Amino acid sequence: MTISSLIETRKKIFRKYNSIEKDREFTNEVGMEFHSNQKLAKELNSNYFQLIELIFRIRDKEGKLVPFFLNDEQKRFINLFNQEYQKRKSVKILILKSRQQGFTTLITAIQLCMLLCKKGFKGTTVSHLNEATKYIFNGKAKDMYEEIPDN
Numbered sequence: 001m002t003i004s005s006l007i008e009t010r011k012k013i014f015r016k017y018n019s020i021e022k023d024r025e026f027t028n029e030v031g032m033e034f035h036s037n038q039k040l041a042k043e044l045n046s047n048y049f050q051l052i053e054l055i056f057r058i059r060d061k062e063g064k065l066v067p068f069f070l071n072d073e074q075k076r077f078i079n080l081f082n083q084e085y086q087k088r089k090s091v092k093i094l095i096l097k098s099r100q101q102g103f104t105t106l107i108t109a110i111q112l113c114m115l116l117c118k119k120g121f122k123g124t125t126v127s128h129l130n131e132a133t134k135y136i137f138n139g140k141a142k143d144m145y146e147e148i149p150d151n
Contacts, residue, residue: 003043006030007053010067020057020065024149027055031149048117049078052109057147058140065147074106081110108140116148 013026034040044050056068070078084091095103104127111123127133 001033001037001040003040003047003050003054006033006040007050010054011069014067023057023067027149030055044117047082048113049082049110051113051116052078052106055149056109056112056144058105058109059143065143068105068109068144070106071102073101074103077103077106078110104136105140108136109144112141112144 010023010026010030014023034044052068053070057065058068060066081091081093093107095107107125111121111125114121114123125133125136127136
């Protein structure tokens with residue numbers, strides 16, 4: 001059992017049932033598995049960002065909770081970010097972005113991964129307007145955090 005295989009299982013379950021309740025059941029089981037499987041914990045330690053597809057949920061454009069599965073642009077960014085993080089342990093990124101590619105949500109998820117996995121992590125999100133920054137925290141980050149399995 002690997003994290004990649006668990007992520008693929010999560011995708012299959014969600015495609016089959018399209019049920020956030022089934023997804024919650026699965027992610028709760030994953031949480032329990034991490035408590036007893038040191039190999040999985042060690043694998044996660046080498047790439048925290050696997051947590052995104054493993055347990056995180058977000059709201060889609062209709063406001064419905066769905067598992068957070070990365071799109072191709074997000075996967076490319078995560079790979080680049082992780083390479084830089086492994087080299088430096090501190091990465092500053094300025095993203096000039098077009099809208100609707102999911103980078104605000106992705107950066108929020110990256111920071112949540114770091115908060116959960118890295119002692120002493122400090123992250124900052126700045127947007128063009130104060131209200132937009134509040135929305136990122138009170139909407140995206142808070143929703144993501146509250147959907148993390150308790151175990």
